[in-house]
């Protein structure tokens with residue numbers, strides 16, 4: 001497994017990472033040019049040494065759907081595009097609690113409350129803000145699941161209040177590199193997103209922030225996005241793969257603009273760039289990979305997934321996800337929420353039950 005590129009090798013990269021060091025931008029771009037099998041094996045070795053052999057599952061609820069004033073070019077929920085999705089205001093907090101309980105029963109360790117919004121605003125929409133806090137408290141008090149939320153841009157005050165209420169994690173994806181971001185979004189900036197991540201972190205929340213691959217970005221953009229995430233420090237790195245939505249600017253593509261090989265290579269390099277973060281497969285994985293291919297990323301360093309439906313598109317049931325995890329020789333994480341994987345599989349097989357929580361999304 002020694003392939004030289006400007007005197008940089010996969011073995012050197014693995015040794016450096018396992019020694020507590022870091023690979024840099026040049027290393028990461030050179031690694032992306034290496035054979036996929038060797039790169040995957042290297043990333044798998046890093047995960048096996050530094051990880052715990054489990055795959056963490058999270059689940060989300062689309063707590064406020066559609067009519068978003070922002071113009072993110074991949075997003076079905078933007079009011080700028082005619083995508084025909086169902087829209088609704090912020091759900092009753094009791095409905096959100098019910099979704100969290102279903103996610104917990106399906107084995108999720110983490111539950112995310114997601115809104116389609118530039119930012120839930122304490123000042124502009126105080127009633128909605130109060131409902132968000134009520135939902136956080138209900139899930140905090142009545143389940144064992146960890147709570148995550150994706151509420152858009154935050155002020156410093158809002159971040160502090162959410163952390164004080166017991167929100168464990170904050171999700172805010174950066175989507176792509178700083179260079180490519182402006183091609184995808186014009187209504188807010190890359191720096192706006194970073195600012196919110198820093199505020200959430202300073203307030204004491206763990207960060208879950210990631211990307212969407214296959215939007216037309218270059219391999220260097222993929223590396224640069226991961227390096228930005230390393231600068232802010234994320235504990236969970238969701239990797240979405242574009243699932244083109246008709247009506248959006250990226251909706252005329254037949255599929256994501258990334259090959260399966262490049263997807264696996266990117267996952268492997270993300271593992272090396274973020275040795276201890278959960279590299280989490282999220283939206284689009286089951287559209288871009290066949291069921292019997294879905295274990296590949298988990299043999300290339302990935303160790304997390306989003307189970308159930310996404311925000312506006314269907315996902316995969318918990319039983320199938322458990323099979324994918326086991327096929328990769330890994331086990332579901334049970335650190336926070338102890339559940340019975342065999343019961344989830346049996347339930348799905350007997351009832352054909354769709355273990356999905358209602359409506360969830362890709363961002």
Ligand code: SF4
Nearest residue numbers: 068070072075078116
């Ligand atoms: S990605 Fe988020 S901020 Fe952008 S349009 Fe969609 S819901 Fe709005």
